[in-house]
Amino acid sequence: MFQIDAMSRVPVYEQIVEQTERFLLSGVLAPGTKMPSVRSLSLDLSVNPNTIQKAYSELERRGFVKPVPGKGMFISEQVGECLGEVRKSKLETIRAVLVQGKQAGLTRADVEQCVDQVYRKYEEKRDEV
Amino acid sequence: MFQIDAMSRVPVYEQIVEQTERFLLSGVLAPGTKMPSVRSLSLDLSVNPNTIQKAYSELERRGFVKPVPGKGMFISEQVGECLGEVRKSKLETIRAVLVQGKQAGLTRADVEQCVDQVYRKYEEKRDEV
Amino acid sequence: MFQIDAMSRVPVYEQIVEQTERFLLSGVLAPGTKMPSVRSLSLDLSVNPNTIQKAYSELERRGFVKPVPGKGMFISEQVGECLGEVRKSKLETIRAVLVQGKQAGLTRADVEQCVDQVYRKYEEKRDEV
Amino acid sequence: MFQIDAMSRVPVYEQIVEQTERFLLSGVLAPGTKMPSVRSLSLDLSVNPNTIQKAYSELERRGFVKPVPGKGMFISEQVGECLGEVRKSKLETIRAVLVQGKQAGLTRADVEQCVDQVYRKYEEKRDEV
DNA sequence: GTGGTCTAGACCACG
């Protein structure tokens, strides 16, 4: 389920958080779903249990998952409310990067072309994701 | 000239590199200009000389500045050639965050509106800067 | 493993970089191999950790090694691609010193004899190494 | 007469020494010739007098020039003896670089080809120098 | 004065 790139500079725990977030946004993980236990995921990914624990703590902090004592971690029922926040922050990131690009001398046309490339027709889009 | 945010998670030396890059892109720093000496900038920013040195080394590595023995650091005459690369990488960054945003469920309209905000008419832009 | 000459004019960190490069070229260090940790090498060579760090940063910049967060420095899997470049630059260096030698009045015979000495038969070569 | 590259990493005083050496080797500067005074050369090259002085001291140390009190610096009459040494050291440098190249995996053929390029026919050689 | 290298020792995030 998760794909860890040990050579990447982004921390392993953050890779797990990001991928979980992506699964939530795309609906692959629905509220109420049980997350794998720390131990099992640790074995699956060949990653230190501490690292998994850290990822789960971060997910809990963001309101994505809720621990059920004695049962495990579950996708929070209120996860939908958080996803709006996530999208808003993504938009903020985009805005920041655009401002940087503009300061670097990128024209509106450059950016529009880039947007075009990303939001192209559905048929071509499907295999990209 | 430089603005250092000591609380930021991005390293001080990288902040200096980025800001220098921005000055170059906006034309504030022209080829042949002398950079502040390691020691003087160190005092100005209340930052250790080693940290400044690291920033300058990175700038030299990227081809933005050249040391003149016993004289100081100077903006490279060939800096123009590097800036194209910088712009290209900025565009790549934009593309990457756009893809992320799209995966997060942002619509093309959302993004277009964001682009509009950044590249809006001059009259409205003025008070932003 | 490494031999540092503290009296040499070539910086310690550069000696480490060069020797590592030599180990890579000769196949002593294969992709995936773990480099000694900054601290341990620092103790081994009686050199400040910062100096080792600088050497490792340079090696990373050249694409020879990759840091794995929390694990250590590892020889890059793509190191083979870089070695071709290294050989090319070595050849350039040779060309440069040959030109200098020629300008200094060295004859082709002088140089050929020198090449002979370096690339002599295996039996004679053995005791040189 | 001298060509100084301020942007070069090799020290200015060393550039002067090297070029003088080259002039001696090629016979442009003959024994007994008077070198320009420190002051005049300093003005000519827009270089600090201390730097010229350092170059001259180095040239004197190597036995290339002799100061004549009240007259100036003159190319030493015994310069011929030194030039043999210079050629010998050049050959040593070549040998060292060849060894490095061999360790880097360069074949004899690679090197021979390089030698060929440098020592090609006279007609083609002329415009290279 | 300049940049470049180095030591000594600290703190941080990551696993």
Add this chain to the structure above:
DNA sequence: GTGGTCTAGACCACT
């Protein structure tokens, strides 16, 4: 344990 960043202060070569 790992690498990465930073401070404090030193020495060097070059101009």
